[in-house]
Amino acid sequence: MISKERKFWIYEIMNKIRYFELKALRLFEENKLRGSVHLYAGEEAVAAAVCSQLTDDDYITSTHRGHGHCIAKGAELDKAMAELMGKETGYCKGRSGSMHIADFTKGNLGANAIVGGGIPIATGAALAAKLQKNDKVAVSFFGDGASNEGTFHESLNLAAVWKLPIIFVCENNGFGISVPVAQSTSVENISDRAVGYGIPGVTVDGNDVFAVYEAFETAVKRAKAGDGPTLIECKTYRTLGHWTGDPQTYRDKKDVEMWRDTKDPIQLFKKRLVDAGDFTAAELDEVEEAAKVEADAAAEFAINSPNPDPADVMDDVFYEA
Amino acid sequence: MSKKTYATAIRDVIAEEMRRDENVFVMGEDIELLGGIFGCTRDLYKEFGTDRIRNTPISEAAMVGAGVGAACAGMRPIVELMYMDFTLVAADQIINQAAKTRYIFGGKAKIPLVIRGQQGIGRGNAATHSQSLETIFMHFPGIKVACPSNAADAAGLLRTAIRDDNPVMFFEHKALYASKFEVPDDPDFCIPFGKAEIKRTGKDVTIVGSLLYVSRALEAAAELEKIGIDAEVIDPRTMVPFDMDTIIESVKKTGKLVVVHEAHKVAGWGAEVVSEVVDGAFKYLDAAPIHLGAKACPLPFNIELENAVVPSVQQIVEAAKKVCYR
Ligand SMILES: Cc1ncc(C[n+]2csc(CCOP(=O)(O)OP(=O)(O)O)c2C)c(N)n1
Ligand SMILES: [Mg+2]
Numbered sequence: 098m099i100s101k102e103r104k105f106w107i108y109e110i111m112n113k114i115r116y117f118e119l120k121a122l123r124l125f126e127e128n129k130l131r132g133s134v135h136l137y138a139g140e141e142a143v144a145a146a147v148c149s150q151l152t153d154d155d156y157i158t159s160t161h162r163g164h165g166h167c168i169a170k171g172a173e174l175d176k177a178m179a180e181l182m183g184k185e186t187g188y189c190k191g192r193s194g195s196m197h198i199a200d201f202t203k204g205n206l207g208a209n210a211i212v213g214g215g216i217p218i219a220t221g222a223a224l225a226a227k228l229q230k231n232d233k234v235a236v237s238f239f240g241d242g243a244s245n246e247g248t249f250h251e252s253l254n255l256a257a258v259w260k261l262p263i264i265f266v267c268e269n270n271g272f273g274i275s276v277p278v279a280q281s282t283s284v285e286n287i288s289d290r291a292v293g294y295g296i297p298g299v300t301v302d303g304n305d306v307f308a309v310y311e312a313f314e315t316a317v318k319r320a321k322a323g324d325g326p327t328l329i330e331c332k333t334y335r336t337l338g339h340w341t342g343d344p345q346t347y348r349d350k351k352d353v354e355m356w357r358d359t360k361d362p363i364q365l366f367k368k369r370l371v372d373a374g375d376f377t378a379a380e381l382d383e384v385e386e387a388a389k390v391e392a393d394a395a396a397e398f399a400i401n402s403p404n405p406d407p408a409d410v411m412d413d414v415f416y417e418a
Numbered sequence: 419m420s421k422k423t424y425a426t427a428i429r430d431v432i433a434e435e436m437r438r439d440e441n442v443f444v445m446g447e448d449i450e451l452l453g454g455i456f457g458c459t460r461d462l463y464k465e466f467g468t469d470r471i472r473n474t475p476i477s478e479a480a481m482v483g484a485g486v487g488a489a490c491a492g493m494r495p496i497v498e499l500m501y502m503d504f505t506l507v508a509a510d511q512i513i514n515q516a517a518k519t520r521y522i523f524g525g526k527a528k529i530p531l532v533i534r535g536q537q538g539i540g541r542g543n544a545a546t547h548s549q550s551l552e553t554i555f556m557h558f559p560g561i562k563v564a565c566p567s568n569a570a571d572a573a574g575l576l577r578t579a580i581r582d583d584n585p586v587m588f589f590e591h592k593a594l595y596a597s598k599f600e601v602p603d604d605p606d607f608c609i610p611f612g613k614a615e616i617k618r619t620g621k622d623v624t625i626v627g628s629l630l631y632v633s634r635a636l637e638a639a640a641e642l643e644k645i646g647i648d649a650e651v652i653d654p655r656t657m658v659p660f661d662m663d664t665i666i667e668s669v670k671k672t673g674k675l676v677v678v679h680e681a682h683k684v685a686g687w688g689a690e691v692v693s694e695v696v697d698g699a700f701k702y703l704d705a706a707p708i709h710l711g712a713k714a715c716p717l718p719f720n721i722e723l724e725n726a727v728v729p730s731v732q733q734i735v736e737a738a739k740k741v742c743y744r
Binding site (some may be wrong): 131132133183184189191192193194196197210211212213214242243245246247273274275276280281282346347404405407410411414 | 448503547
């Protein structure tokens, strides 16, 4: 059971992610924003349902497609947008752009531009939690493609033998760039890979907030009980290109339209909330409007923020007391 | 001669070599339908099929290692890494395996493997997707290293690399793919490894640069000409083997040396050039050589910061003026 309050939070976060990204896409198309920008549209249920069960003390690591995870883990839209634009006011002071947003104060150990790069790091955060006996959990978000990197396999084994409080959340969106999962991945369900490491693996509908929520709830219990990791595969679909400007010649437009028009996680969740009488459509429309306003304001903030000073470029290479 | 982009030149050589030798094949991420993210294998799967233009899972260590194994077993694999930054994910297979296999087995193995991909600044790809890594692979004996600075060199060096029976790391530059150059049509056009090219002759100062820094060194030379300094610009073209002789001969003539690269200055290959030139032409030097390279910090995303980290044309000009006491 998800509390009404939490449902509202999830809905709000999903909308913030969606409108933040649509704004970023617009800025990219207007040449106001550059670099590799990977949008999460269509996958918002995963980040929102997972992070709704975490506190600022719990850890996540994210991916190149990281805006959703970061926002769900508490990132403020204005600082995130400023980072996408390379501004001094951004999360990384303009050093890193879209693929590296981190906020250690919120337990976000960072998006990661190296596919599979974050999985061992989340494992290490879980190791720290275990050594410190502090009841924190770690979550590693990663894609289907990343499950073919050695880091995935090594981390699952390590976390399993050490019974670490970590949940591996695989977002199977059907593709690694242009390559369909079936062409790159030996199993139909990536969760089957859990068997090889002696841990539970489950596959859920990644566009269904409730399904993701429940699977994650079970996994967190297991982690906190000291029983070790779980692999959750969330089957979903990215409805925009791999990155902004992707011609998407490798997939059928009809599939994209089908997912976008009939399986949009925000619309599905909204319908469930209204049907259950949790909120009225009008109340939820207000949330959506507020998200748009916030995204627009974030863009304004970012546009009006200063660039970093090249004189400071050597700062932060090393910690200096 | 045909005028081609750097990307097309690479693609054409891959196709020609695949037609010539059925043992040549390519594996990499997104190289079939997408043709690689810079188009270096565009449409090749149509002619050669997906056995020989082979998409891999995102598994760099396995695909590079599989390249080593296939090469040991008689194939001539070309492994495309989408970003050469990912060599670091596959580092053991390159450094401990590909580079050493022949030697440790007493010369029994032959590893005709090409690992190619792009690197460098210019697209706002930030710290883990903008590095220049040719230097680090020069450190390990057993791998050859090529760095083409234009489409013709890309074609001639890549053909040599594919026909070479040793592992070759082939570093392309992302900012060069769209640049056009006259490329010889000869299907056997090969540029030998270990032969630098003098891009501009001059008598006052020797400027050595590679990849993107060949055009930047030439720009600097044009600036220097305006103030009466006649610069000689040399592109080493391959880092292993490295044609030190051409550089030493040039310094014997000019008496001054500036080396510039996009790779970090600290322990960068420019230091090796300075050391060899001091060894080989000490008494000809009129000034202490200057070595320029990226600052000792990761490559930042913001474009002004990125430009602040790597050497500028102006810095090359200033360095040349300094060694010329101007
Ligand atoms: C080690 C490494 N290899 C390759 C890439 C290039 N790359 C970036 S995203 C991507 C696809 C990742 O697919 P997946 O893990 O399914 O995530 P998705 O993009 O679908 O969210 C690739 C190959 C990279 N960034 N890092
Ligand atoms: Mg994917």
